[in-house]
Structures are given as C-alpha cells and as structure tokens.
Amino acid sequence: MICIPITAGKKKEALHTIERSCRLADFIELRMDLIEDGSLAELISTARNSSGLIKIIVTCRKKEEAAPAGGTAGIKGVGKKTIDRKIALLKEAIELGADFVDIELAEGRAAIKELQSFCAEHRGKTKIIVSYHNLKETPALTKLKEIFHQCAKAKPAVVKIVTFAKTAKDNLVTLSLISYARKHSPELISLCMGDKGRISRAVAPLLGNYLSFATLEQEGQSAPGQFTIYEMKQINELLAGERTPSVTVLSTSTPQPQNYILLGNPVRQSLSPMMHNAAFKEMGIEGNYCAFCVDDLGGALQGMRAMNIRGASVTIPFKVAVMEYLDDIDDDALKIGAVNTIISKSSRLTGCNTDWLGMILTLQEAMPIKGKTFVIIGAGGTARAAAYGIMKEGGFPVIVNRTPEKGKILSGKLNCPFYPLAEIGRIKADCLINTTPVGMYPKDKSPVKASALAGFRYVMDVIYNPLKTKLLADAEKQGCHIFSGLDMFVHQGAQQLRLWTGVEPPRALMKKVILKRLTQIE
Ligand code: NAP
Numbered sequence: 001m002i003c004i005p006i007t008a009g010k011k012k013e014a015l016h017t018i019e020r021s022c023r024l025a026d027f028i029e030l031r032m033d034l035i036e037d038g039s040l041a042e043l044i045s046t047a048r049n050s051s052g053l054i055k056i057i058v059t060c061r062k063k064e065e066a067a068p069a070g071g072t073a074g075i076k077g078v079g080k081k082t083i084d085r086k087i088a089l090l091k092e093a094i095e096l097g098a099d100f101v102d103i104e105l106a107e108g109r110a111a112i113k114e115l116q117s118f119c120a121e122h123r124g125k126t127k128i129i130v131s132y133h134n135l136k137e138t139p140a141l142t143k144l145k146e147i148f149h150q151c152a153k154a155k156p157a158v159v160k161i162v163t164f165a166k167t168a169k170d171n172l173v174t175l176s177l178i179s180y181a182r183k184h185s186p187e188l189i190s191l192c193m194g195d196k197g198r199i200s201r202a203v204a205p206l207l208g209n210y211l212s213f214a215t216l217e218q219e220g221q222s223a224p225g226q227f228t229i230y231e232m233k234q235i236n237e238l239l240a241g242e243r244t245p246s247v248t249v250l251s252t253s254t255p256q257p258q259n260y261i262l263l264g265n266p267v268r269q270s271l272s273p274m275m276h277n278a279a280f281k282e283m284g285i286e287g288n289y290c291a292f293c294v295d296d297l298g299g300a301l302q303g304m305r306a307m308n309i310r311g312a313s314v315t316i317p318f319k320v321a322v323m324e325y326l327d328d329i330d331d332d333a334l335k336i337g338a339v340n341t342i343i344s345k346s347s348r349l350t351g352c353n354t355d356w357l358g359m360i361l362t363l364q365e366a367m368p369i370k371g372k373t374f375v376i377i378g379a380g381g382t383a384r385a386a387a388y389g390i391m392k393e394g395g396f397p398v399i400v401n402r403t404p405e406k407g408k409i410l411s412g413k414l415n416c417p418f419y420p421l422a423e424i425g426r427i428k429a430d431c432l433i434n435t436t437p438v439g440m441y442p443k444d445k446s447p448v449k450a451s452a453l454a455g456f457r458y459v460m461d462v463i464y465n466p467l468k469t470k471l472l473a474d475a476e477k478q479g480c481h482i483f484s485g486l487d488m489f490v491h492q493g494a495q496q497l498r499l500w501t502g503v504e505p506p507r508a509l510m511k512k513v514i515l516k517r518l519t520q521i522e
Contacts, residue, residue, distance in 0.1 A: 002212050002232050003027035003057065005223075011038040015046050021216055022050035024229050029057040029102070029213070032089055033066060040089065044096045057129065058093035059102040060086045065133035067193055067223040087111060091118050094126040102129040102160065105151050112154045127157035129189075138163035138170035138192060144177050152186050158210055160189040162223070165197030168295040174200045178207040193223045195268055195293035201227060206239045227290070234259075234288040238308065258287035259308060260500060263300055263322070264315035267291040271465075271514050272313055275493050278513040282506040283497075294318070301325045305347045311500040312342040313493075319381045326351040336388045338381040341496045352499060355382060356389035358492030359433075359462070363390075366483050367431065367458050370394035375427055375456070377401070377447050378435035379410040382462055386433055387414050400424050402436075402447075424448050428455035432475075435462050439469035441521070450474035457481060464489050467518055490514065 004021040006028055008014040014035045021028050030043050040058065047054050090101040094115070101119075103112055112130060119126050130151040139147075144161060151159040159181070165171060174190045174197075181188040187210040192200040205212055213223065214232040227235065238259060258280070262272050268291075276289035294300045297318055304312060314322050319338040323329060326342065329351040333339045339351035359382075363369055372395050376383050379401040387397040391414065399418045401407030411418035419427060425448075438447040440463050448471065453459060459475035464485035472482040490511045497505040 001026040001210070002214050002229060002236075003029050004214060004216055004229060005029040005031050005059075006043075007031050007034045009034060009036050011035070011042075014038050014043065017216060018043060018046050019050045021229075022047050022054045024216070025054070025214070027055045027057060027099075027211060029059055030093075030098075032058060032060040033063075040092055041096055044093075044098060055099040057100040057102055058090060058098045060089055061102075061133075062104050062106060065104055065106065065131070065135065067133070067135055083107060083111060087114060090115055094118055094122050098126050100127050100129050100158070102131050105130055105132045105147070109154065112156070116154070116156075128154070129158040129160050130154055130156040131160035131162070134163040135193070136164055137166055138173050141173050141176055141180075144173065144190075145180060148177060148181055148184075148188070152184060156186055158187045158189060162189070163192055163197075165192035165194045165200070165225075168196055168199060168299065171197060171200040171203070175203055175207055178204060178209055182208055192225070194225045195266060196295060197225045198227070198292060201225060201232075202235045203239070205236050212236075231288060231290055235290075238288075257308075258285055258310050258501070260287065260289040260311045260313075261304065261309055262289070262291040262313045262315060263294050263297070263318055264291070264313075265293050265295065265317065267293045267315070269465075270315065271489075271517055272315075272493060274517060275490070275510045275514055276497065279493075279497055279505050279510050282509050283501070283503055285501060285503070297321055298325055301349065304342075304344060305349065310344055311496070312344070313496060314340050314342060323351060325349070332356060332388070336381075336384050338384060340381075340492065341499060343499055353385060354492040354495035354499070355385035355488075356392075357495050358488040358490075359386045360389040360393055361491040362483065362485075362487040363431070363460070364393075365487065366460075366481065372396070372430040373398060374431045374433055375400055375424070375429045376433050376435055377421065377424070379403070379406040380435065382435040384410065386435055386462075387416070398427065398429060400427070421447065425452035425455075430456070431458040431460065432456040432480075433460045433462070434469075434471055437463070439463050439466075439471050441465045444470050446470040446474055450478065453478045453480060458483070461485055462488060464514075465518055466522060467515075486511065486514065486518070 002025050004025040006014055006017050008017050047056055093101050132147050148159055170192050174192050177190045189211045191204050212232055213226055214229040215226050270291050273289050273291050280287040319340055322339050327348045333351050333353035336353050340355050341352040343350045374390050374395055375398045376386050377400045390397050397416050399407050399411040400421055402421045404420050407418045434447055436447050438445050453475045459480045460483050461469045461471050462485040463469050467484050475482050494505040494507045
C-alpha cells in the first residue's frame with residue numbers, strides 16, 4: 001500500500017493535492033505541521049469526497065523528527081504547536097473519523113495513552129501509529145529492535161521506524177527489522193531516508209512493510225529519497241511480478257516491463273529520469289528509469305545482474321571505475337577509457353560510451369569538424385570522449401587543463417598539444433569546449449577570463465544547467481557563436497535509448513521536457 005504525504009503549505013494547494021492523491025494512492029498523510037492554514041474538517045472531507053476507499057493518516061510531526069526534504073513547502077509550521085495543541089489536533093482528527101493518527105514515541109507514554117483512550121471513547125475507528133524518526137543516522141539493529149519494542153509496548157496498530165541512511169548498508173538494517181518484526185504483533189513501517197536509503201524504499205514492500213511513502217511530483221518530497229507514486233507502483237509491480245490490467249496483453253508472450261537505472265553519487269540533481277521516462281511514455285514502452293545513489297558500485301552491479309534491469313546510465317564518479325565490473329566493453333568506450341552506458345542481456349553486462357557521440361552530433365549541428373582545431377578545457381572523462389570524437393571526425397584537439405600532469409598524460413596519449421590553463425589567452429583556434437564542471441548551477445563562474453575568448457569563433461560548454469553559463473555569456477559578448485551542453489545531453493540520452501531498445505527515441509520531446517524543467521529552475 002502506498003501513502004502520499006500532503007505537505008503543501010497553503011490550503012488551496014493542499015486541497016488540490018489531496019484530490020489528485022486520493023485517486024492514485026491507498027493512503028494520504030495530512031502533515032498538519034506543514035499545512036498551515038487548512039481546517040482539518042475541510043481537508044478530511046475533501047479526501048473522503050475524492051475517494052471512498054482512501055485511508056487518512058493525520059500527523060503533526062515534532063520539529064526534531066521532521067525531515068527537511070527538497071521541494072517541500074518548507075517546515076515553517078513545525079515546532080509552533082505545543083504538545084497540548086498537538087494532542088487537541090489529533091483528538092479532532094479522531095472525532096472527524098481519520099483512519100490513523102501518528103504520534104512520536106518521544107512525546108511520551110502519557111500522550112500516547114491519552115490518545116488511545118480517546119480513540120476507545122470514539123468506538124475505536126481511528127488507529128494509532130507510534131513513530132520514531134532519526135534524521136542523522138541508522139542505529140544498530142539491536143538498538144532498533146529495542147525502539148521497536150518500546151513503540152510496541154503501547155499496543156498501537158502500527159509502529160513506524162524511519163532512520164537516515166549514511167551508507168547503503170544501513171538499508172540492510174532497516175530491512176532486517178521488518179523480518180524481525182513480522183514475528184511480533186503490530187504492523188511495521190521501516191525504511192531509510194536519504195538518497196542512499198532508496199533501496200529500502202524499493203525492497204521493503206516485498207518483505208511485508210505495512211506502507212510505502214511516495215510523492216505526487218518529483219519536487220514534493222516530505223522526506224529525502226522518496227520515489228514518486230508512479231515509480232513506487234512500478235517497483236511494486238516489478239517485485240511482485242504483477243502486471244497492471246491496462247498493459248496486460250492477451251498473448252502467450254507477454255512483454256516484460258523494461259527497467260533501467262542511473263548509477264552515480266550524487267544523483268539527486270540528475271534530469272535523466274525525467275527525460276528517459278518521458279521518452280518511454282512517448283515510445284509506448286512500458287518501462288521505468290530510476291536514479292540510484294550508489295556507495296558500493298560492485299554491489300550495485302551484482303544487484304543489476306540479479307534483477308530484471310535491462311540497462312544503466314553511469315555518471316560521476318563511476319565512468320572509469322565501472323569498467324572492471326563489466327563482461328564486455330565496446331571499442332569506442334575502450335578507446336575513450338570511460339563507460340556511461342551499460343546494456344544488460346542474459347545477465348551479461350556490456351559497457352558503451354554515448355558521450356562522444358552526443359558531443360559530435362552537437363558540434364556537427366553547429367559547425368564543420370574536419371580540419372578544425374578544438375581547444376578542450378579539462379582532462380577528465382568528458383574531455384577524453386570529446387577528443388576521441390573530434391579525432392574520429394578528422395578534427396584536431398588541443399588539451400588545456402588546470403593540473404598540468406593530468407593534461408600532459410592525456411595529450412601524450414592523443415599525441416596532441418597541451419597548454420596549462422593559465423596560458424589559454426595565448427591560443428587561437430576554431431572552437432573552445434569546456435568539459436570541466438566550473439560554471440554549473442548555482443555557481444556563476446567561468447574556467448577562463450572573458451578576454452581569453454576573443455581567439456575562438458565557436459564556444460561550447462558541456463554544462464546545461466544553467467543553459468547560458470558565465471563562459472557562454474562572456475563568449476557571446478566577445479562575438480563568438482555559443483552552444484550549451486543541452487543538445488549533447490539529449491543526444492547522448494537518445495543514443496542510450498537506441499542501444500537499449502532498438503527503437504528511434506523522440507529527441508524533440510526529450511529536449512522539450514528538459515528545457516521546460518531548466519527554465520523552471522532558472
Ligand atoms: P571529471 O572526469 O571529474 O573531469 C573534470 C575535469 O574538470 C578535470 O580535468 C578537472 O581538472 C577539471 N576541473 C574540475 N574543477 C575545476 C576547476 N575548479 N577549475 C579548473 N578545472 C577544473 O568529470 P567529467 O565526467 O569529465 O564531467 C565534467 C563535466 O561534464 C560535468 O559537469 C558533467 O556534468 C558534464 N557532462 C555533461 C554531459 C552532457 O551531456 N552535457 C555529458 C557528460 C558530462 P584537474 O585534472 O585539474 O582535476
């Protein structure tokens with residue numbers, strides 16, 4: 001069962017989210033510490049009118065246990081409500097017929113008992129959830145078992161234990177608690193918050209977790225690491241081996257859902273899930289693309305082999321490290337020395353690189369490559385992919401890098417010139433390409449001085465957020481033709497989809513989706 005927490009600060013937005021959530025989820029959780037100007041009666045009646053089946057949890061989270069998650073309306077209301085006001089509000093929820101009220105173990109036995117007695121007086125329709133949240137870490141399993149028993153002592157209907165994952169191993173602790181608690185009485189919700197806790201959110205339903213929490217939109221998380229309701233449903237279907245009626249094909253060879261992942265650390269900022277999922281929808285492919293923040297790369301690839309995952313994108317910092325875990329590496333990726341795409345077939349993992357093609361297709365749309373000279377700032381994975389593509393197309397790369405040793409190693413391998421970054425003003429060439437992360441949102445920086453740009457006709461930045469970096473703005477002022485990393489991002493993603501599915505992806509739509517999101521961010 002899936003619950004969408006309602007976290008909107010303003011009543012109008014909260015009511016709108018309730019209506020939409022009730023059509024999609026089994027539960028909603030009214031976070032009364034965040035909904036500042038909503039009357040509980042109106043919120044509950046809106047939910048009941050939207051769905052006869054919806055279950056309602058009313059929560060007024062303690063300040064110390066409320067996770068500040070990206071994209072929520074903020075946690076302005078938290079802490080304002082004293083324990084007396086909080087108990088009064090939860091009693092009102094019981095009178096209004098909420099299905100559950102949530103009270104933290106930390107509020108004390110007396111508060112929990114008071115609510116239980118009040119529930120009994122009101123024919124026991126409302127059930128109690130006793131919860132524990134640790135926003136800093138995941139305590140050891142023995143400690144969590146103790147906490148579980150402390151919560152269970154009050155005989156609530158459900159115990160909820162949520163901790164913060166500092167490492168991927170923390171997921172194992174919260175998942176082990178589910179298996180342990182199944183032998184005992186109250187139902188349990190046990191999971192880890194944070195990007196590294198996403199594994200627990202995906203796997204917990206399979207082990208019998210009472211409830212999963214998901215967001216309506218990517219931006220509306222009430223705790224970090226939450227999946228959207230659509231992702232959560234797909235994960236549940238995948239793990240249960242079920243198929244939704246809308247996609248059941250009456251044939252002996254029912255196609256399997258196609259699932260893909262992004263492996264990186266961090267991955268929160270990535271727009272790849274948005275782009276690939278929009279493409280799948282347009283392509284009529286039943287599939288899902290999900291980002292995983294990885295600590296243990298070997299473990300993640302082992303998991304990928306074991307599960308029905310058809311492919312992966314690989315991003316910072318794993319593009320080189322991933323190579324040792326693969327069965328095959330294609331010729332381009334081998335020559336570049338970096339992999340950004342994995343294809344999984346019959347548990348064999350093949351590494352490819354689509355960054356170089358993304359770069360070349362972008363350059364070709366703007367200028368000829370053959371016979372032209374390209375100054376590449378950087379000596380990392382993207383610089384190698386750029387130089388490889390440029391040489392393959394008959395162009396001449398020149399490497400410029402902050403750390404001379406690294407730059408010289410790359411230029412030595414490519415047999416091309418090298419200049420230290422400080423000397424870039426001395427160079428004249430057809431095109432300058434920035435492959436460093438300098439200038440990425442939110443930092444308004446450029447890897448080179450504006451005056452050094454006069455020697456270039458074209459300037460490209462591989463960064464696409466912001467669309468116009470300081471480097472590109474400076475170059476434009478110097479009269480250079482400029483292009484951002486957006487087209488490269490879309491091209492490399494489209495090539496990944498081609499490799500995974502064999503179908504031509506909707507590139508225009510992919511670009512539109514990303515452009516819209518970037519414009520919103522800006
Ligand atoms: P990487 O392997 O870590 O290489 C980064 C390079 O940037 C290194 O050569 C490093 O120089 C240089 N650098 C880092 N900070 C610097 C600074 N403050 N001043 C000067 N130079 C600096 O990273 P990567 O995988 O190549 O990725 C680089 C960027 O490309 C990232 O921002 C990534 O998001 C972007 N990218 C975009 C696309 C796209 O589709 N648009 C595709 C791939 C990558 P040192 O050698 O001195 O450390």
